[in-house]
Amino acid sequence: MNKPALAYLVSLILLGGAVVLGVTVGTVPISPAIIWNPSLDEAAANILWNIRMPRVVLAGLVGAALAIAGAAFQGLLKNPLADPYTLGVSSGAAVGAVMTLFFGISIPFLGLFTLPVISMIGALITMLTVMGFARLVDRSMKMETVILTGIIFSSFLGSIMSLMIALTGEELRQIIGWLLGSVSMRGWPYVQMVLPFVLIGSFVLWLYRRELNAMLFGEERAQHLGVDVKRSKMAILIGGSVLTGSAVAVSGTIGFVGLVVPHMTRLVWGSDHRHVLPLSFINGAALLIVCDLVARTIISPTELPIGVITAFIGAPVFAFIFFRQRRGGL
Amino acid sequence: MLQIENLSGGYGDKKIVDRISFGVEKGRMLGILGPNGSGKSTLMKLISGVLEPTSGVVRVEGRPLGDFPAKELARKMAVLPQLHAHAFSHTVRETVSLGRYPHQSGWFSSWSAEDEAAVQEAMKLMDISQYESTLLEEMSGGEQQRVFVAQALAQNAAVLLLDEPTNHLDINHQKELLDTIKKQAIEKELTVVSIFHDINLASMYCDELLLMDAGRVVRKGEPHEVVRAHDVESVYQTRVSNHPHPELPKPQITLLPGVRRKTAGQQVKAEDFLVTPEFVAYQSQLPLKTVSSAVVNAGSGWFRNFLNRRVDASYNIDNSFEEMVEYIEGSGLKATDTVAMMTAVRTEHAIVREYAGDFGSIVVAVTAGVGNGVDVSQAVAREQRVGTINTWIMVNGMLSDEAFIQAMITATEAKTKALQHEEVIDPLTGTIATGTSTDSCLVAATQQGEALPYAGPITEVGKLIGTGVFECTVEAIQLYREAKKA
Incomplete structure (x- = not known):
C-alpha cells in the first residue's frame, strides 16, 4: 500500500472512532449498537440522533473547516504559524457574527445564512487588512510580522466585541460563552447552516492544491512555474474566509485547530498540499470531535468551552513550531 | 526566439x-x-x-x-x-x-x-x-x-x-x-x-x-x-x-590584486650562482617570471629555484621527468618551485657572467658541449641524445610577453653565431652547426624595476643578451674543447 492511501485509511479510521466515541460517551452512556439499531432503546436513540449526533457532526465540520483553512493560509503565507485564529481572521468573523446579532441584521433571501455570510465577510476583510498591514510593515512578510499583526487586529476586534456585548446588557451575555468556542446545544439547523459553506470552501481550496505547492517556494517562483498568482491568492483567501466565517458563525472562536492539525499532518505525511488539504480536513474533524468530547466530560456535569481544550493543546504546539523554526536553521 | x-x-x-x-x-x-x-x-x-x-x-x-x-x-x-x-x-x-x-x-x-x-x-x-x-x-x-x-x-x-x-x-x-x-x-x-x-x-x-x-x-x-x-x-x-x-x-x-608583491630590492647577481661539478644552480628570494624549455616546469610560470644538473652521457632519458623530480625533492627543494634542465657537459665549466646596462643588468649562464652539433637547415634522421647547450638569461627588469619571446629569439641567434664563430660542424652533414640536438633556453625576469616592453636586438636589453650569450657560449665551447683535449 502506498503512503497516501495509508494516510487516508488511518485518518478515516481515526475519524470513525472519534464519531463513535462522540455519540456514545457522555452523562448517559449509550451502546454503539444503537447507531445501527435504534429500536433497541428509543430514548437513547433519541439522545444520540437529536442531541449528540448534530453536536458531533457540527464539531467535525468546524474542525475540518478550521484545519483546512489553516493549512491553506500556512501555504499561502509560507508561514507555519498561520491559522485563522493567530491571523485574527477568527476575530474578524466573530465581530461579523456579533454585529449581526447586535443590530439584528437580516439580509433578505439569505435568511438563516445571514449570520455565516456576514461572518465570512468579516473574516475576508480582516484577512486582507492583516496581510496589507503586514506587507506595509515588512515587504518580505516575515513570520513574526504577520503573527504580530494578527495579534494587533484580534485585540482591537476583541475590544469592539466587548463593547457591543456590554451595550446589549443581559440578552447577549450568552455570547461570551459562545466567544470562547462551543458547539453545544446547536442541533441540526446549525449543521444545515454551515454544511454548504464548509463543502464549497474546502472544494475551492482543494482546487488550488497544486498552486499552493508552487507558492510554498515564493510568489515569484510560483509565477515562473506558471501559476496565476493573483487569481490563486484571491481564491485561497476567499475559500479560507468562507470556511473560517462559517465555522465561527456556529461555534465562536476556537483557536489553534488550524495550526495543530496541518502541522501534525505535514510532520507525518509530508507537505504536498494535494494530500495535506484533504488529510487536514479529516483529521481536523476528528480532533475537534474528541476535544468536544473532553470538554463536556472532563469536569462533568459542568461543560468547558471547547476553545479551552484546543488552546491547551495548541499553545504548546505553537511554541514548539516557533522554537523549531527559529533554532532549526532554515 | x-x-x-x-x-x-x-x-x-x-x-x-x-x-x-x-x-x-x-x-x-x-x-x-x-x-x-x-x-x-x-x-x-x-x-x-x-x-x-x-x-x-x-x-x-x-x-x-x-x-x-x-x-x-x-x-x-x-x-x-x-x-x-x-x-x-x-x-x-x-x-x-x-x-x-x-x-x-x-x-x-x-x-x-x-x-x-x-x-x-x-x-x-x-x-x-x-x-x-x-x-x-x-x-x-x-x-x-x-x-x-x-x-x-x-x-x-x-x-x-x-x-x-x-x-x-x-x-x-x-x-x-x-x-x-x-x-x-x-x-x-x-x-x-x-x-x-x-x-x-x-x-x-x-x-x-x-x-x-x-x-x-x-x-x-x-x-x-x-x-x-x-x-x-x-x-x-x-x-x-x-x-x-x-x-x-x-x-x-x-x-590583478591591489596588493603588490614585496619589492625587496632583489637583484640577480652572477656571484650568487652556485657552480659545482654536479650542477649549476641559482636560488632567488622572490619568484622570477620564467619562460623556458626545461625538463621540469617548462613553459611559463613563476619560480624561485633554477637548476642545470649534470647527468651521465648514458642517462636514460625515457622517464627523465620523474627522475628529475625525485632528484629535486631529494636535494631539499620543492619541485613545484623549481625549473630544472639537464646536461652531459661538466657543469663546473659553466660560464656565468653579469652584463650591466642603463636599465639594470642581466646575468647569462651557459653550459655548452658540441659533441652532437646539428645544422637545423639540413633535415637528417638523428638519434636523440642528452642536451648540450643550455642557456639561461636572467633579467633584472620587467619584461612584457613580447620581450620574453624576443629575448628567446635574440639568445638563439647569438648562440648560433657563437657556433659559427667556433666553427662547430654537424658531423652528419659536414656543414656548420646551428645548435645541438636538445638545447634548452630559459629567460627569467624579476618583473621589478624598469619596464622593458621589447627585447629585440636593437634594444638595450637585446644588445646585452646578444653579446652576453655570444661571449658566454664561445667561452663555454672553448672550455669544453680544452677539457676534451686534456
Whole structure:
C-alpha cells in the first residue's frame, strides 16, 4: 500500500472512532449498537440522533473547516504559524457574527445564512487588512510580522466585541460563552447552516492544491512555474474566509485547530498540499470531535468551552513550531 | 526566439534597467555580465515577467510576453531563481515534480507518463536521482541548487533563464552544470539567458555576452568582443589582464590584486650562482617570471629555484621527468618551485657572467658541449641524445610577453653565431652547426624595476643578451674543447 492511501485509511479510521466515541460517551452512556439499531432503546436513540449526533457532526465540520483553512493560509503565507485564529481572521468573523446579532441584521433571501455570510465577510476583510498591514510593515512578510499583526487586529476586534456585548446588557451575555468556542446545544439547523459553506470552501481550496505547492517556494517562483498568482491568492483567501466565517458563525472562536492539525499532518505525511488539504480536513474533524468530547466530560456535569481544550493543546504546539523554526536553521 | 526591445523598468519610480535591446536565437546561450547593482537581476525579472516594464517589450517566438497566459508562458520559459530559504520541508522529488505544473490542467489532472519521464530525466541530468526522497533542507546549498535546476529543466521549456546558476557550487559541479545546460542548448535547441558573476565561466560557455553597467548595455557580442581588459576594467573598476584559454578559443581574464608583491630590492647577481661539478644552480628570494624549455616546469610560470644538473652521457632519458623530480625533492627543494634542465657537459665549466646596462643588468649562464652539433637547415634522421647547450638569461627588469619571446629569439641567434664563430660542424652533414640536438633556453625576469616592453636586438636589453650569450657560449665551447683535449 502506498503512503497516501495509508494516510487516508488511518485518518478515516481515526475519524470513525472519534464519531463513535462522540455519540456514545457522555452523562448517559449509550451502546454503539444503537447507531445501527435504534429500536433497541428509543430514548437513547433519541439522545444520540437529536442531541449528540448534530453536536458531533457540527464539531467535525468546524474542525475540518478550521484545519483546512489553516493549512491553506500556512501555504499561502509560507508561514507555519498561520491559522485563522493567530491571523485574527477568527476575530474578524466573530465581530461579523456579533454585529449581526447586535443590530439584528437580516439580509433578505439569505435568511438563516445571514449570520455565516456576514461572518465570512468579516473574516475576508480582516484577512486582507492583516496581510496589507503586514506587507506595509515588512515587504518580505516575515513570520513574526504577520503573527504580530494578527495579534494587533484580534485585540482591537476583541475590544469592539466587548463593547457591543456590554451595550446589549443581559440578552447577549450568552455570547461570551459562545466567544470562547462551543458547539453545544446547536442541533441540526446549525449543521444545515454551515454544511454548504464548509463543502464549497474546502472544494475551492482543494482546487488550488497544486498552486499552493508552487507558492510554498515564493510568489515569484510560483509565477515562473506558471501559476496565476493573483487569481490563486484571491481564491485561497476567499475559500479560507468562507470556511473560517462559517465555522465561527456556529461555534465562536476556537483557536489553534488550524495550526495543530496541518502541522501534525505535514510532520507525518509530508507537505504536498494535494494530500495535506484533504488529510487536514479529516483529521481536523476528528480532533475537534474528541476535544468536544473532553470538554463536556472532563469536569462533568459542568461543560468547558471547547476553545479551552484546543488552546491547551495548541499553545504548546505553537511554541514548539516557533522554537523549531527559529533554532532549526532554515 | 527571444527578443528584448528597448526594455526599461525598475522598482517604483526608480529606473534600474534603461532601454536595453538584444535578441537571442534558438539554441544559443547568452551571458549577462556586470558588477553588483548594474541591473542584471532586474533585467532578468523584466524578461521573466515578474516585473512589469515601464516601457519596451519582451517577445517570445515573436509574441509579446503579456499575450501569454501564465501556464502557457511557463511551458515556453523556465526560470532558475537565486536560492531562498523555505519554511516547509519538501523532498527532492516533490520539488522537481513542481516543474511539471504548467503541463497539468483540469480538476483531477493525473500524473502522465510524460510528466514522470521529464522528472526522471531532469533528476538524472542534474545527478540527483539518488536523493529522490531526501528532504531539501538536509542538502547542501550546491545540491539544492541542482534540485532547482532540475525543476526548471522538468518544465521542458524552450527558453531557460538562469540567475547565477553556479552559485554555491564547487568547480566540478559548476562545470558539470554548465556542461549539461550547454548540451541541452545544443541537442534540444534550448535558448539560454544566464547571469554570471564569473566572467571566465561566461566566456567559456556562452555564444554571446552582454556587459551591463548602471542599467545600460556597455558591450554586446561574442566573448572576444566583450571580455576585453579595457572594458572589464572600466565597468568593474578593477585591474585585470586578458589571457587565452588553454583549450578553447575563448578569452579569459585574471584579476590583478591591489596588493603588490614585496619589492625587496632583489637583484640577480652572477656571484650568487652556485657552480659545482654536479650542477649549476641559482636560488632567488622572490619568484622570477620564467619562460623556458626545461625538463621540469617548462613553459611559463613563476619560480624561485633554477637548476642545470649534470647527468651521465648514458642517462636514460625515457622517464627523465620523474627522475628529475625525485632528484629535486631529494636535494631539499620543492619541485613545484623549481625549473630544472639537464646536461652531459661538466657543469663546473659553466660560464656565468653579469652584463650591466642603463636599465639594470642581466646575468647569462651557459653550459655548452658540441659533441652532437646539428645544422637545423639540413633535415637528417638523428638519434636523440642528452642536451648540450643550455642557456639561461636572467633579467633584472620587467619584461612584457613580447620581450620574453624576443629575448628567446635574440639568445638563439647569438648562440648560433657563437657556433659559427667556433666553427662547430654537424658531423652528419659536414656543414656548420646551428645548435645541438636538445638545447634548452630559459629567460627569467624579476618583473621589478624598469619596464622593458621589447627585447629585440636593437634594444638595450637585446644588445646585452646578444653579446652576453655570444661571449658566454664561445667561452663555454672553448672550455669544453680544452677539457676534451686534456
